[in-house]
Structure formats: C-alpha cells, structure tokens
Amino acid sequence: MFDVGGRGDLSFNDMAYAGLERAVKTYGARLTTKYLEPTSGGQGREELLRLLAEGKYDLIIGVGFLFTDAMTKVAKDFPAARFAIVDGCPDAPTANVACLLFKEQEGSFLVGALAGMYTKTNKVGFVGGMKIPLIERFEAGYTAGAKYANRKVAVYADYAGTTGEAFKDPVKGKELALAQYDRSADVIYHASGATGVGVFEAAVTRNRKAIGVDADQSLTVPANERLHILTSMTKRVDVAVFGTIQALIQSSWKPGPQVFGLKEGGVGYAVNQYNKTLLTPYVPKLEALKKDIIGGKIKVPSTKLELQTFLQSLGK
Amino acid sequence: MRSRGRLLLLQAAAPIVAVFAGGVIASAIILAIHENPLSVFGLMATFNMQAGSVASILTSATPLIFAGVATAIGFQVNVFNIGIEGQYYIGAFAASLAAFGLRGFPAPIHLVLIITAAMLGGLLWVWLPAFLRRRRGAHEVITTIMMNYIAFNVVLYLLGLVRDRNLGSTVRIRTPLFPPSAQMPHLAPLLNALGAPIPGYSPLNWFLVIALALAIVVWFWLRRSRFGYEARATALNPLAAEAAGIVVGRVQFVMFLVSGAVAGCVGLSDLLGRAGYFDIDFPKGLGFLGISVALLARNDPLGVIPAALLFGYLNRGAEGIQAFTNVPREVITILEALIIMAIVVAYEIMTRYVRVLRKQEVA
C-alpha cells in the first residue's frame, strides 16, 4: 500500500487509507498491509514502490496520477506483482497495472441536478481549475444535470486559467465566483482544487451556496463556510481501493482501466449532519436520477460535444 | 609539531564526533516512541549497504553536489545566494525547451546544448539580483528569495503554454517527452561491466561524474587560479583584498553569476537522467537542501561531496526505515532534520575548539 501527499489531507489520501482499513477489517487475517509516503518527489516514489515490490506485496496501490510513470517503470521490472493507480493510467496498457478511474461526470450530473432544483434565480455557476479535458468532464456532467432538472436554468462556466497554477489560486477563484454570484447565480460548483477555497469565501461574502468536490468538503472547511456548502461531489477513493483489494482476494482482479461510476458507488453526492435537512426534499428525485443513470436511461455526457447532443435531446 | 598533529587529528575527528552526536539525539527520539535505536540504526546501516541503496544514495547526492557547490561559490565570497531554488527551476525549464525543442542533433552535442541552456537559465535568473547588489546595494537574500517565487510561477505559466496536449483527459501537465538524444546515459551498464552490482533500473547517470568533476574543478580553480586567489582573499578579508587592488564588488559579482550558472544544472540529473520530461511534479527544495549541504561542508567545494552523500545516505536510510519498521514517517523526517542539526552544531563546537587551541598556540 502506498501514497502521496500524506495522510491527514482529509481528502484523497485519507479516503484511500479508509479503503485500506476497511479491507483490513473485512479480510484481516489474510492481509498484511504497509503504508508508505514518499519524500523526495519522483525518485523517492519509484524507490519506495520498488522496495514494496521487493517486499513481495501482492498489490501495490499508488494514490494519485503522479505515480503513473514511476509505477509503469517498476511494474515492468516486477511482472509477478500487481499494481493499481488511482486517477492515472500508463501510456501503454500494462498487464499488471490496474487504473482506478472515476466517472466524475455522473457525480457532477447529480450535483448539477440538485443545483438546478435548488436555484431560485434559475442561474447556477461552475468554476473550473485548469481548462483541460478532465475538468471539462465535470462541467459537462454538471451542466447536463442542471438542465435536465430545470430546463430554464442558465449555467455560467469559468476557468481559473490554463496552467497548473489554476488549481491553487484562491484569489482567482473568489474573483470568478463573485462575478457569477453578482450575475445572480445562487449556486456554484467548483472543480478546481485549492482554488475552490476562494469560491467558498465568495459564497460566504454573498451569502449564497457552493458545491464542493472530491471529498465531502463540508467536513473540512471553517465552520462559517459549512452552512454555505450545499453538498460535495464525492470521488470515493475508498470504494475504489477496497474494490481492487477485494477483487484480488476473490481472484477477479483485472489490469487496465476500471471505471468507478454511480453504479459502482465510486462517485456520489455528500449528505452529512450540516446539509441533511436542506437536502431532504431533493433526495428522492436525486435517487431517482441515480437509478436512471445506473439503468442507462440517462447517458451522462463527458465532453462538450456529447453535452451538445444531450442538450438537443432534451430540447425535443 | 606534536601539537600540530593533534590539531589535525581533532579536525579530522570533528565530523565523526558530529555524526555520533547526531546519532545520540536521534536515539533518544527513537526510544521515546518505544523502538530500539540500535536495531533501527542497524537496519539503516545494512539496508544502505545494498547495491540498490548505494545507487539511490549516489543518485540523490548528484543534484545536491551541484546545489552545494553553487551555494558554496556564493557563500565563499559572502554572497548569500538563497535563490539556487529558483535558478535551478528556470535552468531545468530552459533545459527542457532545448531538450524537446531541438531535434536531430547527435546525443553529445544535444546534451551540451541542453546543459548550456540550463546554465544560461540559471544565469538569467541570478543576473538581476547580482546586478542589483552591485549597482544598488540591494541585499541579495531578499532579492533572490523574491526571484524564487517569481521562478515557480513563471515556470508554471510557461509549462501551460508548452505542455504536451496529447495527454488528454488527465491533470498530468508536462512537456513533451525528450528525444533519446536528450537522455543522459545511465552509469549502471558501465559499472556492471566493471563488476559493481548497480541494479539496472537505477537512474544513476553521468551527471554524478560531472558533479564530482565540477566540485574538484571549482576547488582547484579557487586554489590555483588568479581569480580564485582574489575570490579567497575577498572572502577571508575584503578590506585587505581591497587594499591590494582587488575590486571586491566585481569579484563578488562574478562569483554570484557563476553560482547561478552552476545552480542552473541542479535539476539536470533528474530531468535528463530519470524523468525525460519536465512536469509540475519536478523535484523542489533541492536548492534549500544545497544550503544545508554547503554549510555542512563549510563552503568547501570538496567538502560538498561527503556532505551531499550524507544527505543521500539519510534519505535512503529513511526509506528503509519506513519500509521495514513501524517508525512513522513524521518521526523519520524529524530524525533526519535533527541528525543534520546535531551534526552542524557539534561540528561548529569542534571547530571552534580547534580554533581556540590554535589561537592559544600562537599566543
């Protein structure tokens, strides 16, 4: 078992650890686990992976796309061991590497639908980090969900930038969110890493709502921001981690991309003690939509192009 | 004569006593978390003897030698270049441009071009603080730190412009892959042929040899060249140097620039020997580690080599402890820092003692 960024980040790594713990609890006797954190960037990552592989661990999980290259190299040298990367995939298919990917668009669809139902002004917003296909997937799902739930809704979408910096620019995030609120949006969904901190601040300033991403952000933000977080689109890394361990034990482990969507419980929306009452009226509808997506009745778009087709189909 | 022998012995003993003192403090911490320090150190020692560990130590030491030498060059003449960090980031990015941007050169020429680009990048980034110091008296500690911030953001911005757009739907942001002519050959094949069991996967590469040669050349240059003489006189007594007709400000300016040019090369071993592209995950902090390395080496370019190896040793040892014991990661990081601090302090005490002895001898 293996990790970057460190435990205690209240997000990815803690969720991955939770998945590991669940596996230990479930299969305790049959499982030996080890949990490591790299120190010195790429070299350290590769070296620790190698130590684990030499330690004859059956499955080594790297949390985060940054493991992609190191894991590709090490996997080649240890064909007998199995590897899994959360959120990443080797450039070429590798027989002993599984890629744990998420259908972010499905989760985004649900929170989009919630925003569409919740809005009083019929205007909702989206703040993305860097303008790359991955983040556009969030936007597509969100827009589709909002329109699906509320044909009259208008969706504003802005991105913090075109560089990696766009994921850690709270000032820009706040600026974009304020602008959207001032154009009378009353819910904003962000998919922008640390830039989202600014979005939450803007929500407090204008006394509107925001939607978090990846983890249940209601639990980690300062107390005064909690009430402004409608929900969060959660990526259940713990589910993915537990799933791949379970597959190994049940001898059904497969290499290659494995996508965790609503069906697999890999994405969803967060319900917690802070937003429970607020959400209650919408939950039945959301659960119905969820069923429709899982059942294939709704095909959630994951690109701009697919979104257009989707919206056209709605118009009919 | 007998006392001179004793002085030499004491000086030689200083780093050993320092390491020992570091070990004692570390032991106390390990005891505090209910582990056996002897078994932890024993594990570290045996683990670090393995061929894979030796390769890892040498690999980690390579950029630290560059960073240590770059720092030492500045510190030698009382120029506190804290901007190695930013200079190597810019240097590495400039090198990346030359690496994927230039095609069709044979490897040796391509590599020389890349290294030149890295040095120019470092030079570009050091030039402003050096100029401001020389002309306006602006303190370089402040200007170089500011330049570090600017460097990170400039590189992030530029990386967005030149990133590989074929990577599709992932947040991986990196330059296009470098062509084979821009890969620094690894040392493992050669060392294996010589009988050293360096594992084939090790990214240990010729930059280690270049780093060692650089340290030796800088050391020799300071001792045996006219400019080196002026630099040392400037460092040891600027007033006397000035009276002897040495333009202290100019010597410091030149050394500042050289420090930046060397700093430009810090990231090359990782860039051309391991990664083969520049991405947002490019190692950070090597410049700051370089300051510790240079301080531990007392700004001696040759001393930088063992100091960098010590950092590499501790780093690899930390990996081993993490993989094979239940000492938590945080404790290991604290241990590393404490050992280094203890070494610096103990070394300082020892050398001060030696200095007192020497002074008394003269009195």
Place this chain on the structure above:
Amino acid sequence: MTGSLGTTSAPPIIELREITKRFPGVLANDRISVTVRAGEIHALVGENGAGKTTLMSILYGLYQPDGGQVLWRGRPVGIRSSSAALELGIGMVHQHFMLIPPFTVLENVILGAEPVRAGVVALAQARARVARLAELHGFDLELDARVGRLSVGEQQRVEILKALYRGAQLLILDEPTAVLVPQEIRELFRNLRRLRDQGRTLVFISHKLDEVMEIADRITVLRQGRVIDTVETSSATPSMLAEMMVGRPVLLQVPRPPALPGAGRLDVRGLSVEGERGRPRIHDVSFNVRAGEVYAIAGVQGNGQAELVEAIVGLRRAATGRVLLDGRDVIPLSVAERRAAGLAHIPEDRHRRGLVLAMSTRENLILGHHRRRAFSHGLLRDERAVDRFAAERCREYDVRVPRLGTPALALSGGNQQRLVIAREFAFTPGLLIAAQPTRGLDVGATEFVYRRLLEIKAQGLAVLLVSVDLDEVLALADRIAVLYNGRIAREFRRGEADAATLGLYMTGGGPPTGQAAP
C-alpha cells in the same frame, strides 16, 4: 625617581610564585615569580609574546594558571574571574577603552556598580562619591560631559576613575601611553604618581623604555615567558633593559643617513576628502614628497590621517584636489593601477588591511602582486615561482615561519609586520606610504622597521610616514607636517622642532601661523 613609599621595606601587595601557563605547543609563562610591593609603580616590560599579557590576564582572572601560586597580601588566592579580581581590589585599564560614548562620564563610571536605593539608581549619592574620588586624585573631569566628546587622555582618566570607583587598590595599566600625545602623557604620569602617593599600587605595562625609566619604581623584564630580572629603576639604563628584553645588544638610535632629496615623487595639491557619511575629514591639504626623503605626517589619531592615506592609495574618493605620482594624476586610477604605477602601502592596521590572516604566508606575500606575469602560468598560478619569491622574501626580511604554508595568523606581530614590509618593498616601488609602521611592535622589531625604512630612503625611494608616535617621527623624518583637524597645521624641517613643539601643534596649539607652504 623612586617613589616615597616604594621602598624595600614595603610589604608585598601581590606575589606571583612560579606561575606557569601552558598553551598547546607554547609555554606562555614559565615559572614566573614577581613581587609587587604596596604603593609602588611596577613596570612590566618585554617584547610581544614575552608573556606580559598572559601574566596580567591571570592576575585579572581571565586565565587560570597551570602551576604556581598567587598571594594577595600574603594570602594564597584563586582568582576565578575578573569580578573576583575586582572584589579583591585589582582593577585593569585596557588599551582599548571599555566606555560607552553616548553616556556621560558619571554614567560610565558607575555603570554596573550603581548604588541602588529602593530599586532606583541613587544618582545623587553616586555623583558625590565620584566627585570626591576625582578631586582626591586631582582628576580634572566634567562629570556630565558625554564620553564620546572627550579627548583620548580624558577618556583614559574615566577608565582609571572607573577602576578606583570599584575600589581597586592595585591598578594594571596595559600600554597606557600608546594612544597619548606628550602633553597627555605628562598629565597621566602626574596622575599616576599622585595615585601612588595616596597608597595605590600600579602595574605599568609598556615597551617604551624611556617612559618606564621615568615613571616606574621597579622594573621587571620578561623574555620568552621567563622573568629575566627585576631591577630598581635607579640602577637601570635603557640600553641595559633593551638588551635584557631582546637578548642581544640593541641600538636605540638608528643611524640616519642624510636626506639627499631628488625629484618630487608624490605631489598632493589641494586635496579634500570626506569621511563616513560625507563628513569632511581632510581640507585642502597640499604637500610633496621627494625621492630620497622621509616625509612624516604627525598628529593625534583621528585627525584625518586614515582618510588622507586612503585617498592617496585609492581606497577612498577625493572630494577635490589632485594627487600626482611622478607627475601623473592618479585620482582616476584604481588601487591596482596605482600600485602598478609604483605605489606601495604599509597599512595602518595590518590585521584589517594588510594581511589575509587565514591565508598562508606565501599567499600573503603575493597579495597585490598576484597579477604580475611572474606568478602566472597560463590560466593558473605558477606555484614554484611563488615559492621561490616567498622564500627569498622571508630570508631577506627575516620573516620567521616554520613553513611558507603557515597561515599569517600564526605569526607574531613583528613577523607579520616584516611580512607586510617584505611584500611592499618588493618590485622596487617609487613611493612607499608607511602608516603607523611600528604600532604594537617591540623594540627589536621596531629597530628592524626603522633600519629598513631608512635603507630604502637611501636607495632613492620616497617615503611618506604617517605616525602618531613622535619619537618615531623625530627619529626618521626629514620633514614633518603636523596634521590637526584635517589641515596641515605646520610643516617643519628636521631639527626645527622638538617633541614638545610638535605636541603643541598636534593638540591645536602653537602660534596661528596657518599652513606653512612647503
């Protein structure tokens, strides 16, 4: 000349018995026994490195002896610290004053020993005590004056008063005359005699034999960590003391060749120089130095000498005026270019400006010459040429080093100065500027420097001597200019003025004749 109480019958106030102090490789004090009688002025003389300072540091509690005993009024004592020494009644006046310039005289005197009443400094009480002490000893001091504004002589009196205020019965004075002009020395001696007559005991450290002869009741001579002898001043002569100090006969008066002045070498015209923070330090100074003569600039420390020298050698910008070296204006030239044009410089402070102490002897010997082609070998230094040059210089100038690689900081003061001289005399310069060339040197080393300076003068070099030591100026100079407050108060030809006259001009006195044109 012997004091009223300094008789053989007086009991010893302090007795050092077989004091031994060893530093690694050196025996600084080798079984030293000295007895100081109550109420005498006891002089301690010796060359640098003879062990005077170590011995006094032991007495003042700064070092602990490895062997031997200290008896205070007949009782063995261990002096563990300077505060313990003070408690016994041992005070020390250091060569470099330990005063706080912005504080008043009174504040400086009572600092650290303030009488406190109910948590507040009882100033009135302290003032009364200090005033009484000053009056008793005839110290003429304004208690409310800021120390920074006082003359050096007055500051020294504050230091002495400080020690007396703390109850010192035995006062150690470390080279007290080194910083004073003749008038101030006379005043100091008067004060010291008065202190003695009132029952205090004084230990006077010096290497100026005529002063020792004048003030001391008894004299102890140290050489290489041993006591050579303790003698009654009445039975001693300067040459006898000098021989005991150095271990061989010494010529106290160096025979001086007559000046055979030739062409003008250095011509300073209307030079004005600013000091730190743009404060004017040298005002419109003009003089010239000719080949084959020693031209001396005399004056009390701090009257602009440092700025004048720095402007001539190129370390400081001149505000106005010209400096001609062999007819060529060197003001636009850098230090290196001036050196190349034949200017050599023995800096006032050899540790700060003259040497790179951490560098080896050989590397110090080429400092400033290091750009010469003779030492270059392509891009690198020709180490063998440097070795040859260094060995030859050390031999010729008697620089005593175990190896050429020995760092300069390991050399004695005299050897360091010989090193600087050996370097600056190399490659036959046209003009030598010697600033305080014998400061801190002992008799033997001073004699050496004098001989060499006169030697090169005889060879036709121009020498500009800048010195605060009037004996030195009178011994060497062919012409003397007195610098006072940044101006040349007066210029004398040799024989025109004696020490007293010079001293008068140095302190701003003398007939208002203005600046004498050369």
